Amino acid sequence: MTDAIKIDGLAAFTRNLKKLDTDLPKALRMAFNSCADVVVNDARRSIPTKSGKAKASVKSRSTATASRVVGGSKRVPYYPWLDFGGRVGKSRSVSRPFIKHGRYIYNAYFDNQARYAELVEQALLDVARQAGIEVD
Numbered sequence: 001m002t003d004a005i006k007i008d009g010l011a012a013f014t015r016n017l018k019k020l021d022t023d024l025p026k027a028l029r030m031a032f033n034s035c036a037d038v039v040v041n042d043a044r045r046s047i048p049t050k051s052g053k054a055k056a057s058v059k060s061r062s063t064a065t066a067s068r069v070v071g072g073s074k075r076v077p078y079y080p081w082l083d084f085g086g087r088v089g090k091s092r093s094v095s096r097p098f099i100k101h102g103r104y105i106y107n108a109y110f111d112n113q114a115r116y117a118e119l120v121e122q123a124l125l126d127v128a129r130q131a132g133i134e135v136d
Helices: 010-020 024-046 079-084 105-111 113-130
Strands: 086-088 094-096
Touching: 010 024, 010 113, 024 105, 024 113, 079 086, 105 113
Parallel strands: none
Antiparallel strands: 086 094
């Protein structure tokens, strides 16, 4: 479906960072969140606004080994329908054309994939420098 950005050795890199300093994996997670904000901001621009809840529900959720962008929450259970489409409501009476790659998050990712990859690379180098690892 999508071409995810894979980083060989990221899990080992994170384990070794944790051995050096227990706060470094948190710094890596925060760096991944800031990288994902490029996609979040672009996706939010295109989401239609009625109350603003759907737009506000698009957030970056990263771990030390993965960077993600999510949409929807308990307060916004309709977000998947808004993004991907389908049929909802009583007797499935409300219809929105289904789009496999969605309308907002995936499009924002595809549009910003090169910039996102650059930011992730820079974030990894910055965290390595914080750890005292010489990077060239």
